[in-house]
Amino acid sequence: MSDDGLSKEYGQHLVEEVLKGRMTRRQLIVRASVFGLSASAIGSLLASCGTSSSSSSASPAAAVGTPKPGGTVTVGAAVPLTALDPITMYDTGGIVTVDAICEYLAWVENDLTLRPVLAESWSPDATAKVWTFKLRQGVTFHDGSPFTADDVVATFERLLNPKSGSSALSALKGILSPGGTVKVDDHTVAFHLDVPFADFPYLVSSGNYNSVILPKNYSGNFIKTPYGTGPFMLTKYVSQQSATLKKNPNYWQKGLPYLDGVIFKYSNDQQGQVLALQAGTIDIQAQTVYAGSQALFSDPNLDVLVFPSTGFRELAMRVDKPPFTDKRVRQAIAYSIDRPGLLKALFNGKGQLGNDEMFAPLYPLQPSPEPPQRAQDYAKAKALLAQAGHPNGIDITVTTEQYLEVPQYATLLQAMCKPAGINVKIQLMSYNNWYSGPNGSTPWLDAPMGFTDWAPRAVPEQFMLPMLTSNGIWNSSHWKNPEFDKLVAQYDASLDETVRRQIAGKIAALQQDETPVIVAYWIAQLRAISKKVHNVGGNGSIYLDLTRTYIS
Numbered sequence: 001m002s003d004d005g006l007s008k009e010y011g012q013h014l015v016e017e018v019l020k021g022r023m024t025r026r027q028l029i030v031r032a033s034v035f036g037l038s039a040s041a042i043g044s045l046l047a048s049c050g051t052s053s054s055s056s057s058a059s060p061a062a063a064v065g066t067p068k069p070g071g072t073v074t075v076g077a078a079v080p081l082t083a084l085d086p087i088t089m090y091d092t093g094g095i096v097t098v099d100a101i102c103e104y105l106a107w108v109e110n111d112l113t114l115r116p117v118l119a120e121s122w123s124p125d126a127t128a129k130v131w132t133f134k135l136r137q138g139v140t141f142h143d144g145s146p147f148t149a150d151d152v153v154a155t156f157e158r159l160l161n162p163k164s165g166s167s168a169l170s171a172l173k174g175i176l177s178p179g180g181t182v183k184v185d186d187h188t189v190a191f192h193l194d195v196p197f198a199d200f201p202y203l204v205s206s207g208n209y210n211s212v213i214l215p216k217n218y219s220g221n222f223i224k225t226p227y228g229t230g231p232f233m234l235t236k237y238v239s240q241q242s243a244t245l246k247k248n249p250n251y252w253q254k255g256l257p258y259l260d261g262v263i264f265k266y267s268n269d270q271q272g273q274v275l276a277l278q279a280g281t282i283d284i285q286a287q288t289v290y291a292g293s294q295a296l297f298s299d300p301n302l303d304v305l306v307f308p309s310t311g312f313r314e315l316a317m318r319v320d321k322p323p324f325t326d327k328r329v330r331q332a333i334a335y336s337i338d339r340p341g342l343l344k345a346l347f348n349g350k351g352q353l354g355n356d357e358m359f360a361p362l363y364p365l366q367p368s369p370e371p372p373q374r375a376q377d378y379a380k381a382k383a384l385l386a387q388a389g390h391p392n393g394i395d396i397t398v399t400t401e402q403y404l405e406v407p408q409y410a411t412l413l414q415a416m417c418k419p420a421g422i423n424v425k426i427q428l429m430s431y432n433n434w435y436s437g438p439n440g441s442t443p444w445l446d447a448p449m450g451f452t453d454w455a456p457r458a459v460p461e462q463f464m465l466p467m468l469t470s471n472g473i474w475n476s477s478h479w480k481n482p483e484f485d486k487l488v489a490q491y492d493a494s495l496d497e498t499v500r501r502q503i504a505g506k507i508a509a510l511q512q513d514e515t516p517v518i519v520a521y522w523i524a525q526l527r528a529i530s531k532k533v534h535n536v537g538g539n540g541s542i543y544l545d546l547t548r549t550y551i552s
Helices: 005-020 025-035 039-047 091-099 149-159 270-279 294-298 326-334 340-346 378-387 405-420 431-435 461-469 482-493 497-514
Strands: 072-077 106-108 114-116 118-124 130-135 181-185 190-191 232-238 242-248 262-268 302-308 313-316 351-353 394-402 420-429 449-454 517-521 527-532
Touching: 005 025, 005 039, 005 091, 005 118, 005 497, 025 114, 072 270, 072 482, 091 232, 091 242, 091 262, 106 340, 118 449, 130 149, 130 242, 130 497, 190 394, 270 294, 270 497, 270 527, 294 302, 313 326, 313 405, 326 378, 326 405, 326 517, 340 351, 340 405, 340 517, 351 527, 378 405, 394 405, 405 420, 405 449, 461 482
Parallel strands: 072 262, 394 420, 394 449
Antiparallel strands: 106 114, 118 130, 130 190, 181 190, 232 242, 242 262, 302 527, 313 449, 313 517, 351 517
């Protein structure tokens, strides 16, 4: 079947899903964008459903009046945890800085639709095992070299090298191997996957933050050769303190960016950033933490953008370490948590309830059937403990990182578990030590029970594959379930949305029953900005798109 024939057949399938009430129009838009259908083709599909309207994926920071070129904005962000390098970055400070300098093949919008950037279009073969990307022509890197297929091939070969130390491997492992990225011609690349993968375009988009496209001859020293294709160019970098960027005069999107420059000021002092916003010394806070930032919501000079998100805090229990070897103990802890109360205490309700499975409410595809929402039930928790051989209660230790709201979550967990007879001792570690301990240790993967902060991911597989499958590289619960592995592979391979929902229902039910990890809530990401700044984009607060930002 030709690519056009396959696209037409898939489009008809999506329309049928909407007409039969199994999919919303928003879900159609998202799935069609992932498949690579054009905006005009999506409009035709919507018309076939009885409407030509579409949901907006624009940033909540709406435009005010006519964009005015010029000016500089200052962004307050966390101190990058590593040297500024697109290949190894994994923190908000590094990611938002690189987002202004480099670009992806595609960008994930707030509603999880994919917007073409360095790729103009893409399409799969009939098995979703080969994905072909048509690249944008006329694009140059900041050093003047042209952007071609060679740069895309070199970028992904670099990321797939285990010696690169890139977090991208967590998303690409078992899906794309070295040699699988093939140049078809100067402006076409084919990704030959190890397995069929219906959501693959997300893995080469901003949904996989290390996959920014770098020149084929990238040296590995980004501060020395900070060459991307993005709207801004790095002119000065002071480690742990600041980055200064200027407008790219040769940017491929003519007339953009509007700003003359951007300054990033790095600080881990959240309260200091709040005061700086109120004083006007910074214009944007890349990531706003609700606790301690309540005054920003009533400041007449500021807006607080609220992004629905797939970010969450994992509470992992090692299934190979007593007492967590018995799933009834794990379930008892889950039933001790007051999830609405937790969400209210931590975020004043800004977020959504978690249900101990990985299909966040924001994802366009939800399990069918969905497992019943877990609620606090002390009688059930006590009964489960007794059945597990702990009729008089149990003592456990949870290790938590000193990061954002996580310590407060641990304290609330301690209080919520006590009435069930679960006595929780809290062990606190610094953020850096939690993820990189002494002598090469990895406490977050080794602790019997611990919290891990997971940034938003574009698709549930980006959580399930590294976190929960038997060979997952970030499997902190050490859970190995062949049936779960099999179901995830089936979910990845299918292009039939009804089949995928049914498989998702089995995945969610199995994970919730086994409870290797607790997912109590999905975070609403917050970003505070000055009211004079407009068109600030970014999916969640871990990404930042300043391409169309301007100052009124």
